[in-house]
Amino acid sequence: MAEPVWNSKQDLPRLIVSILVCFVAAAIGSIFTTPRIPGWYAGLTKPWFAPPNWVFGPVWTTLYLLMGIALFLVWRKGLERPDVRQGVILFAIQLVFNVAWSWLFFGLQSPLAGFVGILILWVLILATLIQFWKISRAAGALLIPYILWVTIAANLNYAIMVLNP
Numbered sequence: 515m516a517e518p519v520w521n522s523k524q525d526l527p528r529l530i531v532s533i534l535v536c537f538v539a540a541a542i543g544s545i546f547t548t549p550r551i552p553g554w555y556a557g558l559t560k561p562w563f564a565p566p567n568w569v570f571g572p573v574w575t576t577l578y579l580l581m582g583i584a585l586f587l588v589w590r591k592g593l594e595r596p597d598v599r600q601g602v603i604l605f606a607i608q609l610v611f612n613v614a615w616s617w618l619f620f621g622l623q624s625p626l627a628g629f630v631g632i633l634i635l636w637v638l639i640l641a642t643l644i645q646f647w648k649i650s651r652a653a654g655a656l657l658i659p660y661i662l663w664v665t666i667a668a669n670l671n672y673a674i675m676v677l678n679p
Contacts, residue, residue, distance in 0.1 A: 533582030543616035561673035584656035601645040608638035625675035
């Protein structure tokens with residue numbers, strides 16, 4: 515018998531937890547980011563392609579939601595599977611580095627440390643995306659906007675590092 519598309523007894527709590535985990539990470543990262551935007555970040559020289567500040571909130575909100583759904587799609591396959599466990603562990607590690615970047619770049623006010631951190635984050639996102647794709651193509655696809663945005667953010671981080679020696 516085929517697995518049901520939606521098992522509300524298990525799926526709804528897993529979906530909620532998956533999304534909450536991502537938004538908790540976002541909230542922790544914002545502790546380092548938000549206070550630095552009007553002063554330190556506003557005073558930095560930025561490249562021509564730097565998005566306006568109002569873009570970051572909606573984009574990251576969307577990305578954290580997509581990340582949470584991706585995590586759910588993998589988790590629902592069952593943590594008893596080694597590939598699922600590996601995917602969830604990779605996801606957790608990249609999420610830690612996601613938060614760490616906020617601390618490195620904004621908290622320490624260090625574009626150099628932020629750049630090193632975001633390069634590690636990018637590699638971890640790629641590894642997570644590949645692992646998720648193997649388990650659920652939908653989950654992997656949901657991480658594509660995330661890696662694209664972090665690619666843009668890495669370029670922005672690099673340009674800020676170069677323009678503000």
